Structures are given as C-alpha cells and as structure tokens.
Amino acid sequence: ANYKRVTCPDGVNTATHEACCAFFSLRDDLQTNLFEGECGEDVHESLRLTFHDGVSFSKSGAFKGDGADGSILLFGNIETNFSENLGTDDGVDALAPFLTRHLVTAGDLIQFAAATGLANCPGAPRLQFLVGRPNATIPAEDGAIPGPADTVDTILSRFADAGFTSNEVIHLLASHSVARSDTIVPDHQAVPFDSTPFNFDTQFFLEVLLKGTAVPFNRTTPNTVGGEVDSPLASEGEMRLQSDFALARDPRTACEWQSMVDNQFLMMENFRTAMMKLSVVGQDTRKLVDCSELIPEPKPAVKLHATFPAGTSRFEVQQTCRAPFPVLRTDPGKATTIPECPDGDVNLADCPS
C-alpha cells in the first residue's frame, strides 16, 4: 500500500519509494545554485530541453533515438549542434554539473529540473514527475525537431510521429509564455515571446493573435530564415516566431489556441497533461516510479486574466476561430517596457547571477 514510506539514506527525508530519495538533495541544489527560486533564464532553458530531448523520438522509425532519455545531455556535443537545437547548449551546460554531483540519470534530470523550475513560475501547474528513465545509449538524429520557420503541416506531422495530437502541440506551446530567444534576433539575447516572460499566464496565447506590425530593436525586416515574423509589441522588445503565428491561425489549431486565451486554469491543466506525455516519450512507463511528491507546489498566478497590452484592443485580434472571443480589458496608459529580470528589473545586465 502506498501509505508506507521509506526512510532515505540521508536519514532525514522519507519517500514513497527509495527511487525518489536522490531527488531531495538534487532539488535543493537546483533551487539554490541554478534557479535561485525564480522563474528565470535557467528555468526556461531547462523546460525547453524537455522538448528537444523528447520530440526527437519517431514512432515510424524515421529517426533513431529513445525520446526522453537524456540524450541531449549525454550527447550534447552532437545534439546541440543540430540547427533546430540552436541555443540548447546553454541548458545543457547548466545541467551537466548536476549530473556529476547526483546519482540520477540524464533523462530524469531534465524532467526534474523542468518540473521543479517551472514551479517557480507564478501560474504554473504542478507537473507529474516519474523516475527511472535509463540513460541514452545513442544520440538523437538531426532533423527530428521542428523549427520556427517550418510550416504547420511539417510541425504537426513531426509531432504526430513523436506521438502527439495537434491539440497537444498547442497545449505544449504554453511553455512559450515563459520563453525568450537568444539566437534569432541578431545581437540580442533574451527577446521575449510575450509581455510576461516570468509568468506562466495566457498573455502568450493572446499576444500571438494580435496583428504584427514590426520587429524589435528598430530593424527593418524580420529574420525570416531564423523563423521570425512581425510582432505586435516590437517597441517593447517582444518578438514572434513564425511557427507560433501560423499555429494560432491555422484552421486545424486556431480554436484550440484561442480556447486558452484568458483561461488560466484550462491552460494549466492542458499543459500538465501534455507534459505527462512529453516527459515519457519513448519510455516504458511500467518501469517508472512516481516521485511527483518531490515537485514543489507552484507559485499562484499573479495575473488571472489576460489583458490587451496598452495601445492594443480587440480590433487587432486576427481571429480565425469562429468561437466568440473573450472580452478583455486593455492595460491603461502607454506601452511599458517588458522586464528583463524575474525581479522586474528592466536591464538584463542587472539580473541576479
């Protein structure tokens, strides 16, 4: 019965299964020495690794690899060079030391770092966490991860081959509510995808639906090769991915996308459920042990309702789904700068650590 708890070798903690014991000290180490209790860059990068590790899997056999097996950490010198994995070397470099300090597998480490770190993001769901993914023995293959310049057809078929429905693809993109690009805008890092990159809120789903007008940093044209299109908040420093733009408007996915605008709890539940799947792609779940008890209770949402950023309104919504659009307030005043640090600071150079 599951009420029996084991005492861990550390003599302090108890757990439902001894396989969970290694994660107490890992959790403290990650929170203290990497995430610092915040929803910052290292949390975002860790969360992104779950995608680049897991979606390399292929049901059809078109690509070799065992999915959420930690291959991107263990074969980082190979996989981080794939063009769609541009920028993942940051997350790999950040997590690698934890692999040597703790007796856990690389696949478990990626999922644990993502779930633990995400709990620092206000409004995030508490993710399931299973233990026991064997270490990857081979690297993933190049070409398996869809990129931001890809068509909706390409993206949906690649995700389908990894085991995901089109609805689940949209659910996973809630991750882009806590996301910034380091590689697409030339000479700029940490360029956000929504106006609240440190909050797991529905602003992302709203803002991607607004009419794009320009690209950030006074450039004249988007980096289309890099998958960039015009953003609605260029003067605030926000950018937009072509893939997000297209998925928000495609007849196959637009209604699923719109359904999460101003629906915090639906977005949380959708993401939690889709992440249960992403975290075990290619794995035999019968051999995994549930250690979800190790995942902290996430910070509550600070902004329950989506708002039109100052200067925008429902007239800028490019709606292709026929369902009624939620009625939202517009932020008062003039457009404000998007914070660059989790503590609200607007200068990247001043972020802690």
Ligand code: HEM
């Ligand atoms: C259609 C599929 C997807 C595409 C084309 C895509 C593309 C991208 C791109 C181009 C970046 C910016 C990387 C950089 O320049 O630093 C990014 C960032 C990010 N992506 Fe995705 N992504 C997709 C799906 C996902 C999924 C499924 C997840 C996780 C569940 C995810 C999580 C993230 C996160 C958290 C970041 C931010 C990383 C950071 O701030 O450092 N993405 N994505």
Ligand SMILES: [Ca+2]
């Ligand atoms: Ca956000």
Ligand SMILES: [Mn+2]
């Ligand atoms: Mn980054």
